[in-house]
Amino acid sequence: MSTPTSTLQRTGDATTRTTAARLRTTRRSRAEQDGGRRVRRSLPLTLLTGLVLLYTLVPLVWLVINSTKTQGSLLDSFGLWFAGDFALFDNIADTFTYDDGVFGRWLLNTLLYVVAGAGGATLLAVMGGYALAKFDFPGKRAVFAVVIGAVAVPGTALAVPTFLMFSQMGLTNTPWAVIIPSLISPFGLYLMWVFASEAIPTELLEAARIDGAGELRTFVSVCLPLLAPGIVTVSLFTMVATWNNYFLPLIMIKDPDWYPLTLGLNAWNSQAATAGGEAIFNLVITGSLLTILPLIAAFLLLQRYWQSGLAAGSVKE
Numbered sequence: 001m002s003t004p005t006s007t008l009q010r011t012g013d014a015t016t017r018t019t020a021a022r023l024r025t026t027r028r029s030r031a032e033q034d035g036g037r038r039v040r041r042s043l044p045l046t047l048l049t050g051l052v053l054l055y056t057l058v059p060l061v062w063l064v065i066n067s068t069k070t071q072g073s074l075l076d077s078f079g080l081w082f083a084g085d086f087a088l089f090d091n092i093a094d095t096f097t098y099d100d101g102v103f104g105r106w107l108l109n110t111l112l113y114v115v116a117g118a119g120g121a122t123l124l125a126v127m128g129g130y131a132l133a134k135f136d137f138p139g140k141r142a143v144f145a146v147v148i149g150a151v152a153v154p155g156t157a158l159a160v161p162t163f164l165m166f167s168q169m170g171l172t173n174t175p176w177a178v179i180i181p182s183l184i185s186p187f188g189l190y191l192m193w194v195f196a197s198e199a200i201p202t203e204l205l206e207a208a209r210i211d212g213a214g215e216l217r218t219f220v221s222v223c224l225p226l227l228a229p230g231i232v233t234v235s236l237f238t239m240v241a242t243w244n245n246y247f248l249p250l251i252m253i254k255d256p257d258w259y260p261l262t263l264g265l266n267a268w269n270s271q272a273a274t275a276g277g278e279a280i281f282n283l284v285i286t287g288s289l290l291t292i293l294p295l296i297a298a299f300l301l302l303q304r305y306w307q308s309g310l311a312a313g314s315v316k317e
Contacts, residue, residue: 060292067091067286074282091286098283105257106264107290110243112175113260117182118238125185125234129192130223134205147193150186156247163251177252178260182242188234195230196223232305236298243295261291 062079068088069077077083095103132143166177200223208218224231246262253259256267265287272279 063285063289063292067282067289069282071279071282074285087282088286091282092290095283095286095290098280102256102264103261103287106259106261109175109258110260110262110291113178113182113245113249114239114242116175116179118235118242120179120183121185121188121238121242122231122235124183125188125192125238126224126227126231127219128189129194129230130196130200130219130227132189132193133196134200134202147186147190150184151190159247159251162248166252172252173254173258175258178245178249181248182238182245185234185238185241188238191234191237192227192230195233196227199226199230229305232302236302239298240295243291261287265291 058080065080065082066074068086068091069083070085070087070090073084073087132140162181163172166172166180171177171180204222205218208222213221244262245260246266249260249263253263256264259267265284268280268287269284271277272281
């Protein structure tokens with residue numbers, strides 16, 4: 001004859017087994033549902049993604065293939081396949097030595113504009129975004145409206161007024177005419193504003209102040225490490241914009257010694273249309289390939305930072 005205690009124990013064991021079975025069934029059902037979601041594919045979306053990938057990669061493949069050709073084989077062969085001798089290294093050497101090595105100077109000019117312009121724009125965006133996100137002051141809403149409005153204004157619309165202003169100051173045809181306008185990045189400021197609002201808890205700032213840290217030390221020691229993904233994201237955006245900047249140097253710079261790579265390569269490409277000009281399309285293509293390599297390396301090395309920075313603020317908890 002079974003006792004009440006053993007009966008309760010058997011009942012408890014049966015309930016436990018039943019509960020465990022239900023949990024396993026629920027987990028299996030969820031796993032099957034998740035598996036079903038993973039297996040399910042959208043054919044139109046796959047085709048669209050393939051077309052976008054093809055559209056993106058074909059120019060890069062064309063650039064890599066044709067940078068291996070000589071000037072003669074470049075015009076006589078199919079654009080998406082190799083032809084004749086492999087002349088990539090000869091083209092690279094000729095690119096850096098043609099016209100007394102002016103390509104190297106254009107490369108240094110571009111690095112100067114990127115370090116001073118994009119680096120300064122990132123620094124100003126970080127400090128401005130942090131201040132707007134964590135401090136209250138009169139006119140904050142007006143500043144927000146100005147920043148949003150500046151994001152919507154295209155840079156080309158401001159090119160002529162900027163040129164007239166710099167011409168009055170006597171700064172045209174100097175590196176300052178490219179560096180100073182590049183310091184302004186409304187989109188970078190807005191991005192850092194949003195990122196600082198989400199990444200830096202106000203309680204953390206109050207704790208640092210209670211511990212006796214000043215505002216500068218709090219910003220450098222506490223806030224900057226938290227803002228690292230946003231800083232990398234903004235620096236990449238500003239670096240790409242400055243590296244590829246063409247229109248602003250075109251109207252500001254006349255001296256070829258201060259050309260960036262974009263303007264210099266266009267000058268090489270245009271000289272074939274001038275009277276007695278030498279056609280050097282192979283050097284233009286090789287120079288273009290060399291121009292994009294630093295940007296590709298930067299994106300590959302910093303992708304995990306800028307991807308996390310792009311997602312900041314997208315989910316509100």
